[in-house]
Amino acid sequence: MILIILVACLSWTGYILACTGRNYRRVWRARPEVPILLSVVSLGEPLWHCLQYLRPATYNDRFSIFFQLHRFQKHSWNFSDKYALHARYGKSFYLVTPTQCEFITADGTVAGEILSRSQSFAKPVGLLRKLDVFGKSLASVEGMDWKRHRRLTVGAFNDQTDRTAWDKALNRAAGVLSTWLEAEAVTSTSSDMAHISMDVLFQACLALNDGSILNRRTLEELVEFRRQCPTVNRTDLISLMLKAECQMDALPEKARDKFYLTPEEVRGNLFLFLFAGHETTANTLVAVIYLLAIFPSWQEWALQEIDHLLRDTRVDELPNYELFRSTKRLRAVMLETLRLYGPVLNILRETKDQGQTVSISNERSLIPKKTKVRINSVALHTDPETWGPDSLEWRPSRWISNNPPEPTSHDRPIPVDESYRTRMERRLFAWSDGARACPGKKFSQVEIVAVLIQLFRNHRVSIIPRPGQTLEQARMEAYERVQNSVLSLTLHIADPEAVRVRWDIRR
Numbered sequence: 001m002i003l004i005i006l007v008a009c010l011s012w013t014g015y016i017l018a019c020t021g022r023n024y025r026r027v028w029r030a031r032p033e034v035p036i037l038l039s040v041v042s043l044g045e046p047l048w049h050c051l052q053y054l055r056p057a058t059y060n061d062r063f064s065i066f067f068q069l070h071r072f073q074k075h076s077w078n079f080s081d082k083y084a085l086h087a088r089y090g091k092s093f094y095l096v097t098p099t100q101c102e103f104i105t106a107d108g109t110v111a112g113e114i115l116s117r118s119q120s121f122a123k124p125v126g127l128l129r130k131l132d133v134f135g136k137s138l139a140s141v142e143g144m145d146w147k148r149h150r151r152l153t154v155g156a157f158n159d160q161t162d163r164t165a166w167d168k169a170l171n172r173a174a175g176v177l178s179t180w181l182e183a184e185a186v187t188s189t190s191s192d193m194a195h196i197s198m199d200v201l202f203q204a205c206l207a208l209n210d211g212s213i214l215n216r217r218t219l220e221e222l223v224e225f226r227r228q229c230p231t232v233n234r235t236d237l238i239s240l241m242l243k244a245e246c247q248m249d250a251l252p253e254k255a256r257d258k259f260y261l262t263p264e265e266v267r268g269n270l271f272l273f274l275f276a277g278h279e280t281t282a283n284t285l286v287a288v289i290y291l292l293a294i295f296p297s298w299q300e301w302a303l304q305e306i307d308h309l310l311r312d313t314r315v316d317e318l319p320n321y322e323l324f325r326s327t328k329r330l331r332a333v334m335l336e337t338l339r340l341y342g343p344v345l346n347i348l349r350e351t352k353d354q355g356q357t358v359s360i361s362n363e364r365s366l367i368p369k370k371t372k373v374r375i376n377s378v379a380l381h382t383d384p385e386t387w388g389p390d391s392l393e394w395r396p397s398r399w400i401s402n403n404p405p406e407p408t409s410h411d412r413p414i415p416v417d418e419s420y421r422t423r424m425e426r427r428l429f430a431w432s433d434g435a436r437a438c439p440g441k442k443f444s445q446v447e448i449v450a451v452l453i454q455l456f457r458n459h460r461v462s463i464i465p466r467p468g469q470t471l472e473q474a475r476m477e478a479y480e481r482v483q484n485s486v487l488s489l490t491l492h493i494a495d496p497e498a499v500r501v502r503w504d505i506r507r
């Protein structure tokens with residue numbers, strides 16, 4: 001028996017090494033200018049998937065760094081690693097494992113080029129097939145099909161939709177706040193933000209008021225209901241898609257490929273937009289609220305702007321949508337949170353049957369065919385060369401020029417020459433870039449800012465210590481929780497209910 005186990009282990013080791021060697025040769029033949037890292041850990045393989053839970057008690061850092069094992073044990077390895085691996089091996093390198101060759105980059109110029117060439121660097125849509133439970137969608141198709149889906153869906157996310165999102169978000173945030181004010185300790189921030197985000201999406205995608213309807217009706221029933229009662233002038237997502245579905249018969253044969261969505265694709269896209277917009281926005285809002293509670297001086301800094309913007313708005317009046325464009329500090333708080341705790345850790349692409357060259361340090365460098373490409377957003381967002389020596393610190397003022405690095409007291413007026421660093425946004429890949437960038441970018445920004453304005457216009461939030469804990473300890477514990485966020489489909493704070501907050505009236 002022992003002999004059989006021994007032979008099996010040796011064969012498996014030999015097989016793993018042979019596969020790694022084969023993949024190494026594939027990259028090496030392209031004579032890359034960048035380092036090649038070897039790892040026998042193949043993420044996605046069931047065995048390694050199990051091993052990620054078996055971190056040995058006698059875990060020895062030097063030993064495991066040597067084998068680069070612990071680094072790649074989880075798909076979210078780059079969230080804990082930040083810029084460290086790139087600081088050691090360079091902005092771009094290859095990671096070769098038994099199952100794949102991966103080109104990993106934290107170089108903004110290289111990332112920009114890859115994302116702008118969507119034909120050459122395709123999205124690995126196979127990974128998104130899980131989302132195809134209802135039918136294919138924008139996120140799971142490529143080439144002409146992708147163009148067709150994009151053309152027939154993203155028109156729903158226009159200025160009118162953003163205004164609707166603004167009003168709905170203000171309205172829902174006011175409702176949630178009123179329940180929070182009755183509670184001594186609020187632990188439902190995460191689920192409440194998820195409800196707000198779902199309701200806002202329901203309004204935009206289905207022109208329906210209430211996201212909880214999904215608990216009572218299936219997605220198929222909702223689509224069927226709207227198919228039976230078409231709305232002529234509406235531009236919400238489902239109306240646009242059903243119009244494309246209805247018009248099919250009237251279209252000439254040639255145009256059918258371009259302007260038609262099948263009933264499965266209508267359902268698939270509806271599911272995708274609800275799914276893609278829901279967690280991402282809600283997780284960001286939870287992180288923002290917790291960080292503002294953890295760092296009261298940054299909260300005061302943001303409140304200063306809200307008070308300034310709403311100085312002419314009556315207490316019972318809803319803040320105007322036009323205010324969105326005037327926000328600087330609130331947007332800074334949102335972008336700084338996305339920089340460090342954005343829900344999407346990597347932007348993935350791949351080369352197909354042809355190698356592709358990219359410009360690395362002004363030299364054209366070949367990325368071999370069938371190579372995975374990972375734009376390491378976490379590393380890009382924590383590179384000290386781009387963001388400064390305090391790149392790991394949550395410091396919203398880095399987005400504002402003419403602003404002191406430390407928050408100023410609430411009584412001091414906002415400097416008149418304070419301006420938002422628009423160009424810095426180009427270094428942020430939270431919503432990706434290029435043709436396949438997130439179509440919900442502006443929509444999510446509007447929603448996040450609206451929720452924050454409504455929550456903080458008359459109130460402030462603070463962390464509640466547990467019995468026997470000082471406020472400082474409670475804040476540090478909550479901060480650790482944010483810093484140790486975990487990845488399931490998107491990055492989120494683990495057990496967010498463990499953070500207890502209180503909302504108080506401030507004026």
Ligand code: HEM
Nearest residue numbers: 138139276277280281284344430431432436437438440444
């Ligand atoms: C803070 C909020 C959000 C973040 C950080 C975010 C981020 C992203 C990222 C990084 C991608 C991948 C792009 C790529 O592969 O290049 C993406 C794709 C996508 N997002 Fe978002 N997103 C957010 C909110 C939303 C919202 C509100 C919606 C819907 C209204 C949405 C719908 C989509 C869709 C449909 C795609 C697929 C696009 C395609 O493949 O062409 N997202 N998002």
